[in-house]
Amino acid sequence: MNSTPDATTAALEARAITLAYDRNIIFEGLDLRIEHGQVTTLIGANGSGKSTLLRAFGRLIAPSAGTVEIDGESMRSLSAKEVARRLSILPQKPLTPSATSVRDLISRGRHPHQSLWRPWRPEDSLAVDAALEATGLVELADREAGSLSGGQLQRAWVALVLTQQTPTILLDEPTTFLDLSHQLEVLRLVRSINREQGSTVVMVLHDLTLAGRYSDRLVVVGGGRVIADGAPWEVLTAETLREAFDLEAMVIPDPHTGSPMVVPIDAAELSEPPVYSRSLG
Numbered sequence: 001m002n003s004t005p006d007a008t009t010a011a012l013e014a015r016a017i018t019l020a021y022d023r024n025i026i027f028e029g030l031d032l033r034i035e036h037g038q039v040t041t042l043i044g045a046n047g048s049g050k051s052t053l054l055r056a057f058g059r060l061i062a063p064s065a066g067t068v069e070i071d072g073e074s075m076r077s078l079s080a081k082e083v084a085r086r087l088s089i090l091p092q093k094p095l096t097p098s099a100t101s102v103r104d105l106i107s108r109g110r111h112p113h114q115s116l117w118r119p120w121r122p123e124d125s126l127a128v129d130a131a132l133e134a135t136g137l138v139e140l141a142d143r144e145a146g147s148l149s150g151g152q153l154q155r156a157w158v159a160l161v162l163t164q165q166t167p168t169i170l171l172d173e174p175t176t177f178l179d180l181s182h183q184l185e186v187l188r189l190v191r192s193i194n195r196e197q198g199s200t201v202v203m204v205l206h207d208l209t210l211a212g213r214y215s216d217r218l219v220v221v222g223g224g225r226v227i228a229d230g231a232p233w234e235v236l237t238a239e240t241l242r243e244a245f246d247l248e249a250m251v252i253p254d255p256h257t258g259s260p261m262v263v264p265i266d267a268a269e270l271s272e273p274p275v276y277s278r279s280l281g
């Protein structure tokens with residue numbers, strides 16, 4: 001790994017940033033620290049600015065005011081190649097190149113590691129093989145990427161990000177298009193990379209229960225600010241869900257993992273007594 005984190009430097013830090021599209025201001029003067037070695041997940045309603053924030057952390061968009069730092073250094077002061085060595089990002093809608101095999105697509109993840117003096121090495125092939133294996137794509141390695149199903153392609157993008165082996169990984173909705181079993185597989189993989197390699201992960205997820213299960217920290221955004229920030233049990237409360245999502249919900253412990261499970265309540269059903277009491281009564 002390239003970075004040498006210390007206790008006081010954040011992996012990523014937004015300092016008083018303003019993010020806007022023309023005159024549409026999404027965040028103004030926002031501060032947010034992302035700690036080294038944690039899985040942090042951004043949650044919030046549609047259009048609340050999660051992807052915008054992630055893109056700013058990935059230097060895909062520049063703040064119109066304030067700074068974004070990586071390991072204590074301003075992103076602006078670093079070359080594109082240096083940023084690519086430190087972080088990888090899976091954007092929300094990556095464009096699939098045509099006439100590219102799955103293996104070639106994933107191999108692109110090794111480009112930041114190469115230079116004139118550092119051509120393709122056996123370890124690059126090993127990293128690609130490991131990512132194919134980890135994402136269950138070995139049998140599809142020679143298929144054209146454009147011919148994959150939505151879920152298979154999503155796993156190929158996740159594999160591409162993983163082969164980069166950067167200290168920080170940003171994932172915008174990595175479970176889109178995936179069936180539940182593959183969602184679990186991808187999130188388990190992301191967490192194992194975090195635990196085993198100490199990578200810092202920042203993701204955007206829509207499934208609140210999975211976010212709570214696989215994250216160390218949740219950051220809820222809405223109305224141009226951070227509504228709540230903390231460990232999953234601190235953040236996933238009925239009050240926060242009401243404020244952030246306009247949602248009535250119960251939060252109960254998952255019987256298997258003990259992590260918070262969000263059970264949405266349909267407002268139309270609120271007038272009815274719970275099914276349990278109906279069947280008992």
Ligand SMILES: Nc1ncnc2c1ncn2[C@@H]1O[C@H](COP(=O)(O)OP(=O)(O)OP(=O)(O)O)[C@@H](O)[C@H]1O
Nearest residue numbers: 021024026044045046047048049050051052053204
């Ligand atoms: N490229 C863009 N140009 C103009 N406006 C944009 C652009 N991208 C996002 N927006 C607007 O910025 C706001 C925040 O969008 P963003 O995609 O960050 O939200 P989000 O929380 O990730 O949403 P979702 O959950 O629907 O993916 C929205 O109002 C959106 O319409």
